[in-house]
Amino acid sequence: MRKTWTEEELKATVAAYLDMHSKTLDGIPFVKKHYYAELATRFARSEKSFEYRMQNISYVCVLMGRAWVSGLKPAKHIGQQHVPIIERLICELDGQPYMGHAVFEHQVIQYKAKSMRPLPLGTQEPAQRYASTISHARDPQVKAWVLVTAAAKCECCDEQAPFNTANGEPFLEVHHLRTLAEGGSDTVGNTVALCPNCHRELHYGANKEARRDALYQKLPRLIRE
Ligand SMILES: [Zn+2]
Ligand SMILES: [Zn+2]
Known part of the structure; x- marks a missing residue:
């Protein structure tokens, strides 16, 4: 089996995940297994590996403060390189600007888990970032x-x-x-x-x-x- 996940595979998995999420919101019934099966046929990977990847997506959703699909318990064993890709794909497919919140919070969790934590130097002058966000007019x-x-x-x-x-x-x-x-x-x-x-x-x-x-x-x- 191939080891690395392509952008295409990740994108299809995130798209399937978001589709399940919007069906949940709209009260439309669906079968998770059907999604895994469809992806498994398309990309020649096991259904199980798509299920686990979706649990990684739940983990990224929690880091972003987003709702996750119930039944897909967040799983934090996720390749370092996959966090930014998944976060970016969620933002892209959702029409939201990418902020890197999940990447930052994932790093925090990893540093917390380290046994040795030398006093961090920090940054005297943190770089400024211009971030655009989508907001909604409220009453x-x-x-x-x-x-x-x-x-x-x-x-x-x-x-x-x-x-x-x-x-x-x-x-x-x-x-x-x-x-x-x-x-x-x-x-x-x-x-x-x-x-x-x-x-x-x-x-x-x-x-x-x-x-x-x-x-x-x-x-x-x-x-x-
Ligand atoms: Zn709120
Ligand atoms: Zn209260």
Whole structure:
């Protein structure tokens, strides 16, 4: 069996992965095995190797703070050279600018795992980078409505906002359950007010799906998109 994965193979695998993800979002049933089988025939590799590669894609998605396909548990044993390629392909196929977030976070994880960690020199003058991002025009009335409804309490854990801003506003973050990048709407049916801990957990947590489902159960105004 060939050892190195070509760009073409990786691209087809990422495309299949993103397709599964959008089917999940749209509630369209699919069989993962069919995707592996199709790729296996096309590229003469085992179905298992595509399944594992998709688990690597889940790992990169988590590093990027993106949703991953449930059932494809993130697997971090990934060739160093594959992280930037997979991240770039995800961005490309998704129409997002490549930022290298996953590459950076993967390096952090690897350095953390080293037994010897000499004091890093760091950089006195970090190079400036110009980064463009895609953003969506949002409705301030939606954010205001959600914040007023939350009444200074996190809608996930019910704790008080952790602090007031210098302007005297209770600090809560507003989160879209189906993200705007995933085609979610900017409406009160898709938006919650969260404390920073719950907000980060809904993006990065191992149990983020369960947390999300609990919010749908708890708040009758929410509509699954
Ligand atoms: Zn909370
Ligand atoms: Zn969010």
